[in-house]
Amino acid sequence: MSVTFPHGFLWGTATAAYQVEGAVREGGRTPSIWDTFSHTPGKVLGGDTGDTAVDHFHRRAEDVALMADLGVGAYRFSVSWPRVQPTGRGPAVQRGLDFYRALVDDLLEHGIQPALTLYHWDLPQELESAGGWPERETAHRFADYAQLVAEALGDRVEMWSTLNEPWCSAFLGYASGVHAPGRTDPLAALRAAHHLNLGHGLAVQALRGALPRRARIGISLNPSVVRARTESPGDLDACRRIDALANRIFSGPLLRGAYPDDLRADTASLTDWGFVKDGDLSAIGRRLDWLGLNYYAPAVVSASDGSPAHGNDGHASAEYSPWPAADSVSFHQPPGERTEMGWSVDPSGLYDLLMQYTREAPGLPLMITENGAAYDDEPAADGTVHDPDRIRYLHGHLTAVHRAISDGADVRGYFLWSLLDNFEWSYGYSKRFGAVYVDYATRSRTPKTSAHWYGRLARTGVLPEATGAVPAPE
Numbered sequence: 001m002s003v004t005f006p007h008g009f010l011w012g013t014a015t016a017a018y019q020v021e022g023a024v025r026e027g028g029r030t031p032s033i034w035d036t037f038s039h040t041p042g043k044v045l046g047g048d049t050g051d052t053a054v055d056h057f058h059r060r061a062e063d064v065a066l067m068a069d070l071g072v073g074a075y076r077f078s079v080s081w082p083r084v085q086p087t088g089r090g091p092a093v094q095r096g097l098d099f100y101r102a103l104v105d106d107l108l109e110h111g112i113q114p115a116l117t118l119y120h121w122d123l124p125q126e127l128e129s130a131g132g133w134p135e136r137e138t139a140h141r142f143a144d145y146a147q148l149v150a151e152a153l154g155d156r157v158e159m160w161s162t163l164n165e166p167w168c169s170a171f172l173g174y175a176s177g178v179h180a181p182g183r184t185d186p187l188a189a190l191r192a193a194h195h196l197n198l199g200h201g202l203a204v205q206a207l208r209g210a211l212p213r214r215a216r217i218g219i220s221l222n223p224s225v226v227r228a229r230t231e232s233p234g235d236l237d238a239c240r241r242i243d244a245l246a247n248r249i250f251s252g253p254l255l256r257g258a259y260p261d262d263l264r265a266d267t268a269s270l271t272d273w274g275f276v277k278d279g280d281l282s283a284i285g286r287r288l289d290w291l292g293l294n295y296y297a298p299a300v301v302s303a304s305d306g307s308p309a310h311g312n313d314g315h316a317s318a319e320y321s322p323w324p325a326a327d328s329v330s331f332h333q334p335p336g337e338r339t340e341m342g343w344s345v346d347p348s349g350l351y352d353l354l355m356q357y358t359r360e361a362p363g364l365p366l367m368i369t370e371n372g373a374a375y376d377d378e379p380a381a382d383g384t385v386h387d388p389d390r391i392r393y394l395h396g397h398l399t400a401v402h403r404a405i406s407d408g409a410d411v412r413g414y415f416l417w418s419l420l421d422n423f424e425w426s427y428g429y430s431k432r433f434g435a436v437y438v439d440y441a442t443r444s445r446t447p448k449t450s451a452h453w454y455g456r457l458a459r460t461g462v463l464p465e466a467t468g469a470v471p472a473p474e
C-alpha cells in the first residue's frame with residue numbers, strides 16, 4: 001500500500017551554523033561559546049573544532065545546488081549570531097549578513113524554501129563572559145539581534161524560528177556542562193531556561209514588528225518522550241519529574257502561560273523562581289504560527305536504582321547530571337536496535353510526540369524540524385556510500401509521521417537532520433548524521449543512498465519502500 005503525504009507537505013534538510021560553516025575568523029566574526037569550548041582541551045572528542053567544519057561558508061552555492069539536484073524543497077539553517085552581530089551588541093555587520101542574503105537568494109533561485117533559525121547554540125562569547133543565559137540581559141540582547149536579522153532578511157524569508165532546543169542550551173550548557181559554555185551549576189541552568197524562554201518571547205515581539213505579515217514564526221523544541229519503566233508509583237513519579245524538567249518547563253510558559261507547580265516544588269531547594277518577573281509569562285506566551293519538534297529517541301526512567309540521573313542526551317559518561325534536583329531518577333537504555341549515538345530506534349516515540357502536541361496545542365501547526373540518525377558510513381571501493389540503516393530509520397519514522405497525520409496531527413513538514421555530515425558538538429566529527437557524505441580530508445560531498453531515497457520522497461510525496469524497514473508503531 002502506498003504511503004502518500006498531503007499535498008504541499010514541506011520536505012527539508014537541516015544544518016546549524018557552527019556545525020557546518022567554518023570560516024570562524026572571516027568577515028569580522030568574533031568567537032562564540034562553541035569556539036571557546038571546542039578549543040578547551042578535553043571538551044570535544046579528538047580535540048575537533050568548528051574552525052573549518054565542512055566549509056559551508058565557502059561551498060554555499062555547491063551545497064544549494066546539491067539540494068536542488070536531490071529535489072529537496074526546504075533548507076533549515078541557522079544564523080551565526082557572532083557573524084552578524086559580533087560581541088552580541090551594537091549594529092549588524094554587513095559582511096556577515098551578506099553571507100545569509102546570498103544563501104537565501106541561492107535557495108530561492110532553486111525553488112528551495114529557506115527556514116531560518118536565529119539561535120542554534122552559538123552565543124557570542126562576550127555575552128557569556130557578561131553572564132550568559134543565566135542573566136536576564138541576554139534575553140534582551142537576543143531580541144535586539146532578532147530585530148537586526150529580521151530587518152535584513154525579512155523581505156525574503158518566510159519561515160522563522162527563534163531558538164533550537166533550548167533544553168540543550170540550558171541543561172547541557174549550564175548543568176551537565178557537556179555543551180558550551182560547560183558550566184555545571186543546576187541553578188544557573190534553571191535561570192538559563194527561563195531567560196531562553198524570555199528571549200524567545202521578546203524575539204517573537206521584535207520579529208512581529210519587523211517582518212511582513214506573511215512571515216511564520218515558531219520555535220524548535222526537543223521534547224523528551226519520557227516513559228516510566230513500570231507503573232509503580234516511584235517510577236511514575238520519576239517520569240513526571242523528568243517530564244517537568246525536559247518538557248513542561250518550556251511548553252508550560254509557551255502554551256499555557258505558566259511554569260508548572262510541580263516543577264517549582266521539585267526545584268524548591270535550588271530556587272524560589274524569583275527570577276521570573278512580572279510580565280515575563282505574557283511575553284513568553286505570545287502567539288506562535290507553528291511549533292517545531294525535534295525527535296531522535298525516547299527515554300525510559302525509573303525511581304533511582306543508584307545509577308546517576310544522566311539521561312537521554314547520549315552523554316552517559318558525563319560527570320554531572322543535566323537534570324537539576326532529580327537525583328531520585330535513573331535512566332535506562334531500552335533493549336533493541338540503536339544508532340551509532342547509542343540512541344534507540346523507536347518510531348513509536350515520534351508518533352506519541354506528535355499526538356501529544358496535537359492535544360496540547362490544538363490548532364497550532366507542527367513541523368518536525370529534526371529527525372535522523374548517525375551511522376558509521378564508509379564509501380565503497382567505487383566511491384558510493386550505501387546507508388541502508390539510515391533508510392530504514394527514516395522509513396520507520398516517516399511511517400509514524402504519516403500515521404499521526406491520518407490520526408489528526410496537523411504536521412506541515414519534515415526536516416531531515418542533516419544535509420551533510422558535520423561537527424556533532426562534543427562528539428566532534430566522529431558521528432555522521434548526513435544524507436550527504438563529507439570526506440573530511442578534501443571536504444568533497446557524495447550523496448549517500450539515503451539522500452537519493454529522500455530526494456525521491458521529496459519530489460513525489462510518496463514514501464519509497466525500504467527493505468527490512470524498522471516496524472512502524474501499531
Ligand code: FCB
Pocket residue numbers: 016019164165168222294370417424425433
Ligand atoms: C540535536 C541538535 C543538532 C544535532 C542533532 C543530532 O540535538 O539540535 O544540532 O546535533 O541533535
